[in-house]
Amino acid sequence: MNKISLIIRREYITRVRKKSFIIMTLLTPFLFALIFIIPMLVMSNEDKNFKKIAVIEEGSDLFTNVIPDTKDTDFEYLQGVRLNDIKNNFSEMGYYGVLYISPQIVTTPDAIQLISRKQPPIGLLDHISGSLEKEIEKQKLLAYNIENLDEILHTINTSVRIQTIKMDESGSTRETSTGISMALAYLGGFLMYMLVFMFGSMVMRGVIEEKTNRIVEVIISSVKPVQLMLGKIIGVALVGLTQFALWIVLTLALVIVVKSSFLPDGAMEQMQQLPQSFAGADQAMAGAGASTISAEQLTEFQKLFAGALNQPWGLIIFSFIFYFLTGYLLYASLFAAIGSAVDNETETQQFMLPVTIPIILGLIVAMGTMQNPESSLSFWFSIIPLTSPIVMMARIPFDVPAWEIALSMGLMLITIFGAVWMAAKIYRTGILMYGKKTSYKELWKWLTYKG
Amino acid sequence: MALFEAQNVTKRFATQTALDSVSISVPEQSIYGLLGPNGAGKTTLIRIINQITAPDSGAIFLNGRPIRPDDVHNIGYLPEERGLYKKMKVGEQALYLAQLKGLSHAEAMRRLKYWFKKLEIIGWWDKKIQELSKGMQQKVQFITTVLHEPKLLIFDEPFTGFDPINVKQIKEEILFLRERGATIIFSTHNMGSVEELCDHITLINKANTILEGSVEKIRRDWAANEFNIIFDGEVTPAGNGHFSVLNSDFEAGKSVVRIKATESGDTNEIIKAMTAAGKVVSFNPALPSMNEIFIRVVETRNREAAKN
Numbered sequence: 001m002n003k004i005s006l007i008i009r010r011e012y013i014t015r016v017r018k019k020s021f022i023i024m025t026l027l028t029p030f031l032f033a034l035i036f037i038i039p040m041l042v043m044s045n046e047d048k049n050f051k052k053i054a055v056i057e058e059g060s061d062l063f064t065n066v067i068p069d070t071k072d073t074d075f076e077y078l079q080g081v082r083l084n085d086i087k088n089n090f091s092e093m094g095y096y097g098v099l100y101i102s103p104q105i106v107t108t109p110d111a112i113q114l115i116s117r118k119q120p121p122i123g124l125l126d127h128i129s130g131s132l133e134k135e136i137e138k139q140k141l142l143a144y145n146i147e148n149l150d151e152i153l154h155t156i157n158t159s160v161r162i163q164t165i166k167m168d169e170s171g172s173t174r175e176t177s178t179g180i181s182m183a184l185a186y187l188g189g190f191l192m193y194m195l196v197f198m199f200g201s202m203v204m205r206g207v208i209e210e211k212t213n214r215i216v217e218v219i220i221s222s223v224k225p226v227q228l229m230l231g232k233i234i235g236v237a238l239v240g241l242t243q244f245a246l247w248i249v250l251t252l253a254l255v256i257v258v259k260s261s262f263l264p265d266g267a268m269e270q271m272q273q274l275p276q277s278f279a280g281a282d283q284a285m286a287g288a289g290a291s292t293i294s295a296e297q298l299t300e301f302q303k304l305f306a307g308a309l310n311q312p313w314g315l316i317i318f319s320f321i322f323y324f325l326t327g328y329l330l331y332a333s334l335f336a337a338i339g340s341a342v343d344n345e346t347e348t349q350q351f352m353l354p355v356t357i358p359i360i361l362g363l364i365v366a367m368g369t370m371q372n373p374e375s376s377l378s379f380w381f382s383i384i385p386l387t388s389p390i391v392m393m394a395r396i397p398f399d400v401p402a403w404e405i406a407l408s409m410g411l412m413l414i415t416i417f418g419a420v421w422m423a424a425k426i427y428r429t430g431i432l433m434y435g436k437k438t439s440y441k442e443l444w445k446w447l448t449y450k451g
Numbered sequence: 452m453a454l455f456e457a458q459n460v461t462k463r464f465a466t467q468t469a470l471d472s473v474s475i476s477v478p479e480q481s482i483y484g485l486l487g488p489n490g491a492g493k494t495t496l497i498r499i500i501n502q503i504t505a506p507d508s509g510a511i512f513l514n515g516r517p518i519r520p521d522d523v524h525n526i527g528y529l530p531e532e533r534g535l536y537k538k539m540k541v542g543e544q545a546l547y548l549a550q551l552k553g554l555s556h557a558e559a560m561r562r563l564k565y566w567f568k569k570l571e572i573i574g575w576w577d578k579k580i581q582e583l584s585k586g587m588q589q590k591v592q593f594i595t596t597v598l599h600e601p602k603l604l605i606f607d608e609p610f611t612g613f614d615p616i617n618v619k620q621i622k623e624e625i626l627f628l629r630e631r632g633a634t635i636i637f638s639t640h641n642m643g644s645v646e647e648l649c650d651h652i653t654l655i656n657k658a659n660t661i662l663e664g665s666v667e668k669i670r671r672d673w674a675a676n677e678f679n680i681i682f683d684g685e686v687t688p689a690g691n692g693h694f695s696v697l698n699s700d701f702e703a704g705k706s707v708v709r710i711k712a713t714e715s716g717d718t719n720e721i722i723k724a725m726t727a728a729g730k731v732v733s734f735n736p737a738l739p740s741m742n743e744i745f746i747r748v749v750e751t752r753n754r755e756a757a758k759n
Contacts (some may be wrong), residue, residue, distance in 0.1 A: 011546055214530070214532040215536055217534075218528070219548075222552050223523075432504075
């Protein structure tokens with residue numbers, strides 16, 4: 001046992017000291033932080049300049065004053081000006097752009113042009129088209145000569161928002177957010193995929209390194225091959241956990257620093273809604289598009305927050321750790337076996353495929369799971385050990401019956417023993433084989449060697 | 452007493468037999484040569500001794516009892532295909548390998564310092580392996596092999612990559628280790644160093660032992676009853692019923708004559724004939740070199756095998 005810990009320590013220390021590890025660990029948080037910070041910056045720097053837009057209608061005045069001014073955009077309705085008069089010099093006249101509404105608008109909806117020097121923000125376009133659509137609808141309705149049309153329109157103006165409530169058999173309910181569940185499913189599934197792959201192949205490269213520089217023979221005259229293999233797998237797992245922990249800490253630190261030092265107060269208030277959940281971020285950002293948070297949006301946030309709180313966090317964290325460790329162990333031992341069977345990294349390809357396919361299949365099914373968590377495809381893939389770490393992580397935010405989780409985890413544990421045993425057999429023979437290219441037939445023989 | 456013994460060890464791989472009932476017996480505190488052409492099964496035998504692989508049948512004894520897993524602490528192995536972690540520092544790496552052999556950190560440090568000083572590489576402690584020359588790497592590897600003071604040392608081609616000065620230094624260290632009680636199994640193709648170092652040898656060919664015994668005895672056994680005689684001045688003895696002259700050279704005032712005794716040749720008679728022929732400077736039986744024996748034995752065997 002003491003020898004395994006020596007091996008683990010060496011694997012851990014040499015990797016953690018590597019320049020590439022240090023650079024990756026320090027740089028990646030910047031990337032992560034950028035993912036959070038860029039939307040904040042975009043939001044806070046959204047074109048706040050006051051804009052004036054000239055509206056020109058040719059041959060009618062149907063839409064005069066139809067588009068209301070917004071906080072930072074005024075619409076000026078120019079009468080008797082032709083498009084060609086202003087087209088080339090609107091900028092000099094102090095206009096941001098010219099909105100040209102052709103007389104055919106009622107029949108041809110694309111008879112509108114916004115001419116500007118810069119790409120107009122999407123919010124502005126929505127504002128214009130929304131206002132015009134409403135007016136055109138109104139005009140069309142008017143043509144039917146309905147009495148009290150205004151009143152009717154006012155009363156039929158509704159907005160629908162679905163509240164999702166999950167009820168378990170005992171009848172207790174909790175409010176959930178499908179958005180958050182999806183985001184968690186995505187995050188869990190994808191992270192699992194990334195980690196298993198990244199650190200699994202790190203193990204493989206380590207095995208190949210030891211084999212190609214022939215140190216393996218020296219070491220296995222002191223320790224058993226299986227000890228060397230397990231030591232490496234565990235050492236790399238610890239490297240992975242270290243890197244992961246550092247990424248989280250550094251990213252949070254960076255986001256906080258950037259937030260407090262660069263962003264204006266207004267943006268900060270908006271962003272304070274964010275930490276409540278990663279998942280809320282998308283919606284919060286969309287909601288915060290308008291520069292003040294309305295009461296409605298605030299309750300939206302509260303709901304999101306409540307939805308996030310109502311996720312089965314304990315289960316999610318427990319399963320994440322469980323599936324990370326077991327999934328990693330499963331794939332890392334397969335990768336170690338592959339590494340032992342080849343002489344260099346380019347030769348790994350023929351054996352990589354059967355190992356990579358389940359991982360990628362898992363990821364694809366996990367993505368589908370977000371749309372339909374209850375499908376039988378998702379069910380089976382979350383039970384089968386090769387794909388279960390990824391797919392089950394994507395299913396858990398949508399509530400999975402306990403027996404399914406237990407079955408999946410149980411199968412996983414059994415499979416790991418099988419995989420480690422198998423990998424150890426291949427590894428033991430493989431690391432001492434040089435020179436000839438290994439075939440699947442040969443791998444099978446190694447599996448059946450005695451002693 | 453034999454420190455190490457292998458009895459009827461057989462190991463088969465899927466398509467070939469690597470060792471076919473091979474037995475060796477290595478006396479304590481001797482240097483034992485394990486010889487054989489490439490692919491004869493030497494490496495497999497060494498791996499079995501190291502318990503890297505297990506034999507299909509046969510028994511392995513160390514110190515008179517069956518070998519045990521924790522005997523790895525009593526064995527030091529310098530493989531032919533050597534390797535160290537290229538990016539690790541020399542000292543760190545030596546320390547790691549020593550600890551894997553069961554030495555404590557403090558004890559490993561103490562011994563490493565001693566050996567690094569002795570082999571004059573103390574200045575390399577903090578260098579990475581990849582910055583070292585091949586010979587330097589070999590020295591580091593030699594140290595890691597002997598550091599835990601094992602009773603049994605296995606050196607597979609220990610001199611490749613060394614310059615003559617370092618070869619001499621390592622030879623001295625090997626003899627020194629034997630003096631201090633170590634038993635050494637020495638595998639090589641360099642027959643010169645076999646004559647110089649080995650007390651006993653086993654010659655393995657195609658999974659079988661074909662020659663075995665002490666180096667002295669083998670060379671005498673294989674001697675073809677030939678003698679080298681050196682005379683002062685130009686002398687050519689004439690052959691008689693006891694011997695025939697094979698060749699004779701005159702150079703720098705001395706004659707070097709090689710003769711072969713006949714079946715009924717009597718050594719005393721031969722000597723008499725020599726002293727009668729001229730002034731004898733030296734008279735030696737011409738022992739074949741291990742190199743000649745190796746080639747003759749292996750070739751004879753292979754011819755026989757081809758006939759069958």
